[in-house]
Amino acid sequence: MMAGQPVEKSLNFIPSAKRLIGNLRPERTRVLVSLVLAVISVVTSVIAPLLIGRATDIIFAGVIGKNLPAGTTLDQVIEGLRADGQDGLAEVLQAQAVVPGMGIDFGALGALLLVVLAxxxxxxxxxxxQGYLLNDAVQQTVKRMRNEVELKLARLPLPYFDRQPRGELLSRVTNDIDNIQQTLQQTMSQLINSLLTLLGVLVMMIVISPILALVALITIPLSAILTKQIGKRSQRQFIAQWKHTGELNGQIEEAFSGHELVKVFGRHAEVEAEFEKTNQQLHDAAYRAQFISGTIMPxxxxxxxxxxxxxxVVGGLRIVSGALTLGDVQAFIQYTQRFTQPLTQVASMANLLQSGVASAERVFALLDADEQSPEPDPVGTAGPGRxxxxxxxxxxxxxRPLIEDLSLVAEPGQTVAIVGPTGAGKTTLVNLIMRFYELDSGRIxxxxxxxATMPRRELRARIGMVLQDAWLFGGTIRDNIAYGNPGASEEEIRRAAEATYVDRFVHSLPDGYDTVIDEEASNISAGEKQLITIARAFIAAPSLLILDEATSSVDTRTELLVQQAMSALRSDRTSFVIAHRLSTIRDADLILVMDGGRIVEQGTHDELLAARGAYFELYNSQFTAAPADLEGAET
Structure with a gap:
């Protein structure tokens, strides 16, 4: 069982367990029917030991009766035993339906055993x-929970993902839900049967002998106290286990994602040492959790x-006193074993229940996370893109304020370039346009x-975005291009590919546009990936275009070709272009120079060079400064 990092406070078992069971409410019909079936199943199985006890009495009476002289009555036999001083045996025979001279009544015995078999x-x-219906209810509940988590992820704001380690979040979404499914599937049916069996057996024990029932009940508080004390100690270890498991997941995901960098910089030893440390912590916590909780059953x-x-001992004394028959005590011993069995089963499920509820609590924490603001009503109008x-x-x-009191205007059809040093707030600016984050003050x-008054879906449908990190999904090149416009025809896909020079390299691939891109897109180059993402934005035909270092992964010759395609794409559209290569934004209508979250300069390329300010220094650092000058500047 694997799970993500738990909450820091102690596991709040009862409320979380109630909420988890509450998720079964839509399946209440199946649950109720399965509960009725469980009651019938338990009742039929609980009656059987009593009948087996009656069968034992028939056999005992037959064996004793066959050895008694025929023609005498049971009362005469008992009086004779008392006269001989055998009062104990007389009391035993008095409690049995013995017929002197008569052996075992196989007819009655056979009929009784057939009833038991039935x-x-x-x-x-x-x-x-009951198990079939309950299993179906559990699977439907877990399926619905997965859907809720998937929908929740779509409603969470981007800052939530910024704060969550990827491996830990994936662990909550996958491993924790699998753990919940396993817990419900293994414990629901068994728990219901155990509790019903416990109740049914208790009733039958009281019917047979209240004194023996009282002896049996003495163990219940002792068992409850013992289970509670062991559960408290194991609970802390389970929380530590989930914490270290989440950390280990994050480390593994990070190490595999950056596998090449680990190789290049020769950091194998450090990665292995960190992994070994966390793995040992997980081992120790898991060992203690399983060992402590495992002591419950023995x-x-x-x-x-x-x-x-x-x-x-007490039953034997009751037989000798004639208060109970041998069959009664035999049946009671069977009930005693069946009485302790569900208690043992419930106790043995304690660690699984704690594990499942711990996972449920983490999933509920995800489901309860603050969502992005509600969507307003659709605006339904499309303008020129101001x-x-x-x-x-x-x-x-x-x-730590980043952008403060920033004002600017991008007129329809303008190309606005945003430049500045790393961390100046360039990408943040376009993220605010996309409403990935909400403003502290002001408005866009x-x-x-x-x-802020537009539905995000409507806003983003009017915006095309090409990021510096090209993202492609597993599928064909045709599918990846059409992702920008799912209803695009084959001709439109080809036209977008030709305009962005994707068509140029596609024909060199064995399957052309049907070439399947693997999960890591390792079968095409970084530049080719970037071109496909540009084609994807091209086919979407947005009214507002955002290019975040869109040509950073292509060679110089391809960059010139893509720039021509981008010029065609940007025509009659408002465009925001984030660029570190200042050569790509010379023709921009407006260049914004940002530093520290503020616009320190703005104007055209020629105007900013003439001003000999921040842009002038950036430009000279790229095109005129010699390496020796840069080294001198650093010192």
């Missing part, structure tokens, strides 16, 4: 049906054996409409 068969059938078995000895920032302020961390309007 009861056990019926119990098995009802138990199978402890319960020990208590059950003590209970069995006490019942045997974007205006009005006194916008934003920060990722409230204590698109064609005079505050984007």
């Amino acid at each position: 009861l056990y068969v019926a119990s098995s059938i009802f138990s199978w049906l 402890s319960m078995m020990f208590i059950g054996n003590l209970n069995y000895v006490a019942i045997a 974007v205006e920032f009005e006194h916008v302020s934003f920060s990722y961390d409230p204590g 309007t698109l064609d005079g409409i505050d984007i």
Whole structure:
């Protein structure tokens, strides 16, 4: 069982368990029917030992009666035994239906055993049906929970994912839900049967002998106290186990994602040492958790054996006194074993229940996370693409302001280039346009409409975005291009590919546009991946275009070709271009120079060079500064 990092506080078992069971509410019909079937199954199985006890009495009476002289009555035999001083044997015979001279009544015995057989068969059938229905209810519940998590992930704001390690989040979504499924599937049916069996057996024990029932009940508080104490100790270890498992998942995901870098920089030893440390912590926590929780069952078995000895001694004394028959005590011993069995089963499920509820609590924490603001009503209008920032302020961390009181206007059809040093806030600016993050103050309007009043889906449908990190999914090249416009025809796909020079390299591939890109897109180059993402934006034909270092992964010759394609794509569209290569934005209508989250300069390429300010220094650092000058500047 694997899971993500748990909450830091102690596991809140009862509320989380109630909420987990509450998820079965849509399947209540199946659960109720399975509960009725479980009751019938338990009742039929609980009656059987009593009938077996009656069969034992028939055999005992037949064996004793056959050895008694025929023609005498039982009362005469008992009086004779008392006269001989055998009062104990007389009391035993008085409690039995012995007929002197008569052997075992095989007819009655056979009929009784057939009834017992029928009861056990019926119990098995009802138990199978109950398990079938309950399993279906559990699978439907887990399926619905997976859907809820998937929908929740779509509603979570981007900052939530920024704060969560990827491996830990994946572990919650996959491993924890699998653990919940395993817990419900293994414990629901068994727990219901165990509790019902416990109740049914208790009723039958009281019917047979209240005194023996009282002896059996003494073990219940002892078992409960023992289980509670062991459970408290194991609970802390389970929480530590999940914590270290989540950390290990994150380390593995990070190491495999950056496998090439680990190789290049020769950091195998450090990675292995970190892995070994976390793996040892996981081993220690898992060992302690399983060992401590594993002591519950043998402890319960020990208590059950003590209970069995006490019942045997007291029951033997009750037979000698004539208060009970041999069959009654035999049936009671069977009930005692069946009484301790569900207690042992419930106790043995304690670690599994704690594990499942711990996973459920982490999934519930994900489901309860704050969602992005509700979607407003659709605006339903599309304008020319005028974007205006009005006194916008934003920060990722409230204590560290990034963008403060920023105002700018991008007129329809303009190409606005954003340049500046790393960390200046360039990508943040376009992320705010996409509403990946919400503003601290101010507003951003698109064609005079505050984007905060627009549904995100409607806003983003009007925006095309090409990122520096090209992302492709497993599928054909044709599918990846058509991702920008699922309804695009084959001709439109070809036209977009030709405009962005994807068509140029596709024909060199064995399957052309049907070439399947693997999960890591390792069968095409980084530049080819970038071209496909540009084609994807091209086919979407957005009214607002955002290019975040869109040509960073292509060679110089391809960059020139792509720039021509981008010029065609940007025509009649408002475009925001983030660029580190200043050669790619010379023809921009407006260049914004950002530093520290503020616009320090703005103008055309020629205007900014003439001003000999921040842009002039950036430009010279790329095109005129010699390596020796740069080294001198660093010192």
